[in-house]
Amino acid sequence: MTALWHRTGPTISVSPSEPTPLGRRYDTVVVGAGLTGLVTAVLLCRAGQRVAVLEARAVGAVTTGHTTGKLSLLQGSVFSQVRRHVGDEALVAYAEANREGQAWMVRELERLGLPIDRRDAVTYANGEDHLDALERELEACRVAGVDARWADDTGLPFATAGAITLDDQVQLQPIEVLAALAAEVLERGGEIHERRRVHGVEEDGDALQVQTAGGVVSADRCVLATGVPILDRGLFFARLEPSRSFVTAYDMPEDRIPRGMHISIDAPDRSLRTARGTDGQTLVVVGGGAHTTGRGGDTVRTLAELDAWAQQKLGAGPRVTWWAAQDYQRHASLPFAGPLAGGHGRIFTATGYDKWGMTNAVAASLAIVSQMLGGRLDWADTMRHAGPGVAGVADAVRVNAEVAAHVAVDWTKAVLSGSGAADLAEGEGAIVREGARPVAVSRVDGKLCRVSAVCTHLGGIVNWNPAERSWDCPLHASRFSATGEVLEGPAVRNLAAVDDDRSAAEG
Template sequence: MESVWFATHPSSRSTDVFEDGSHADTVVAGAGLTGLATAVLLARAGYQVVVLEARTVGAVTTGRTTGKLSLLQGLTLSGILSHQSAEVARAYVEGNREGQAFLVRLMDDRGVPYERRRAVTYATTEDGLRKLRAEQEASRTAGLAAEWTDTTDLPFPVLGALTLPDQVQLHPLRVLDMLQAELIAHGGAVVEGVRVTAADSSTPVQITTTAGRMTADRVVLATGTPILDRGAYFAKLIPHRSYATTFRVPGSPASIPQGMYLSADQPTRSLRTVAVDGDELLMVGGNGHLTGRSSDTSGAVADLEAWTQEHFPGAERVHAWSAQDYRSVNRVPFVGLMPRGGGHIYVATGYDKWGMTNAIAAALHLAEEILGGSMPWADTLRHRVTRPAAVMSAVSANASVAVEATKDWMQAEMGSLPDAAPAEGAGAVGRGHHGLPEGVSTVDGVTCRVSAVCTHAGGVLGWNDAEKSWDCPLHGSRFAADGTILEGPAVADLKRHD
């Protein structure tokens, strides 16, 4: 599954190489929007910065987003206020506002195109309307001037909608190209195909990678979810996968809604336009679920297509892909120093599918903390108090993880693997030759047999038939059919049993 961004704008590969035994002022793990923006800010200040990317620039989350740079974020603010104070909600909005303004200024200065659009959160049911009214009140409390309307340009009736004008939609890979060029111009480096697997708390930090070792005065973990277990972030984050598609819609461009839309109802529906080769496509996303806990991921894509064809007759699907993001249990991203990191390891995670604004806000926050200075909104977020609702969210999430782990181990130990190779695109988990869970799949005519136990915390993996991957239902690690690690807190591949 390839995103429209990679299909229309393949990123140029970095030519920088890893130097075993070298030292840098700062090593950033992860070349997505957070990692590259943070690296640029530090390099501008004169720091020697090396970005280490396990795969390729933007390969994980940034290159798979919907590309909405918006302050109106569905039901986010009412969710924050159910877990945090009004002061924290206002700080969250202010950080996102500053992040949005920073990125827009940079795109203007560097000639990177983007489009201004109004953002709209809409409701089609009474339950959705109730949630939308709560979000309207939360927006007032948080200082976001969203307006109420009863009309939209959607091809179906709505009961109400919140709107915010002058928001931005963009092509995320063009933004990453811009940031990478900016970093290199300031003496930084981006090394692809090198995964950080460990970092200690010494001075300087000793960093272990798949290509060797190096040292740094500090490390920034911009890997979606932290790859180090200090601070137990894996237990404070809830991994979600969601799906996106693009369609060629018959008729004039006016037949496609021009705003950036998101439903308050479930299952979520996200819409925007995408310009491709002089044509305008409709992007439709949604159908999110907890990672590794859906038995029919390809059905999520099929459902998006059916919904689109119902409301946009004759729509022809062009692209389909999915992405992963993490919600923090207290609804606000974790940004700053990592516990037990010796004061030299920083982290940014928990954007809850709003990474375009939150990534830049996190980069500004991290740069302020590293370089010194004071931003009131960052100080508020850094010193927020954990409330009972956040504690209960963490308890609930981890109880769910425990139940899932027990259930999956029992099922894997009771069932045996099929004698014949799975059909093309299929995978199965069962008791292996040594009594432990194993997985077998067939992709592109190649059958692979691997350990079905996640290398992070021992969860039993499930087969993702949409993306042909092994996904962990505990903390969201994902592996290719041959066992190669794709993303998540895990840093080691699965053992092969071919």
């Protein structure tokens, strides 16, 4: 389960095997080395700042390294949804942000001499009942000044009810991009520290104290580029809807691979592009199977359904690899990039890209850096002040009601579950009760793993994800390995070991 981008991209070598010592004080500490964190760090280094990037795992370890990597202004049904939820002015600002994000990235690729793989983007409807959704998207594109049109030929080997298209969008190799950004940060005297999970940020006089397992770092400013903001200030986690999807790559005869970047507007959710394989061959990449993290049920079956679809609809050959990732949508609203509530203008964050972060992450970085350095971007101001609207509030209420229902049901199930170690087959996991406490037991690589089933973020009961062999929290999407290490999400501490759960272990 290694993303194709990690297999075919350059090795990013920024830190030796042991965590590197941290300097005493920085102008800005950026937390997270995905696309948001590294673009922000590059921009701040170019402005002459002393910058450190603190990354819990490794560069590109989470969503950016597992994306489908389309740098596109045609974004499924996003433009019409933005228009419906926050209106035309906000839509125009959103389009401007994405246009700037796309243009910045293309300029960087040109400057670095990296290939610019231009493709037509296509959004298609499977069913006639979704043709009106395509019409709405086309109209929203027109309002936003994006030159989409009806597609005469989708380039797909199966029939669709209809499709719209936009010429000349770009598909990225995200690890190549991250490698180039990381290299520039280092060349300009910035620092990137991997395996440095940040646990908190406190104010201390005129400085911020950024707390990590390996010590405290001082900075004037901090940017949380962690996907979902890790600090609970602003209660962002309660205003975001996480969605996790699978991505698969298949061999197939090159002349039969659709050349465009396709996405469906209705079920089944599918996203297609091409990519280079490890032997230089062209592969077809298929995304789909979106589900709320921690509520995906039988994820092994979901993955098998993707395989079956690719074989039946595209005539794809054997699957070469697969991976999965999650991203966050703000309830019926726009991505956020700006100061975190309660951070006194010194802690910034960016989130809510809704699976369109290749453009939105760059735009968010531009917005944050411009704010930090006293600049002004009109589209960023408009986006920051665009309210969620009635639909957004209703959505937030619905999602939080679902979260509350999960708390009640999952804890009741945990209390009523059987006691003692379960008799589990390889790759299975179950919640069992030991005394009063719920324990997450799984068997991975023949080894029985037992950890607390209580999420260290806010106490949800984790669920087993059989495809990825991880414990995923259904409340706000923290994920943990079978042995309890934090993988992603708002949690900053590992699941407690059951034999010593007096306190959660350090992440």
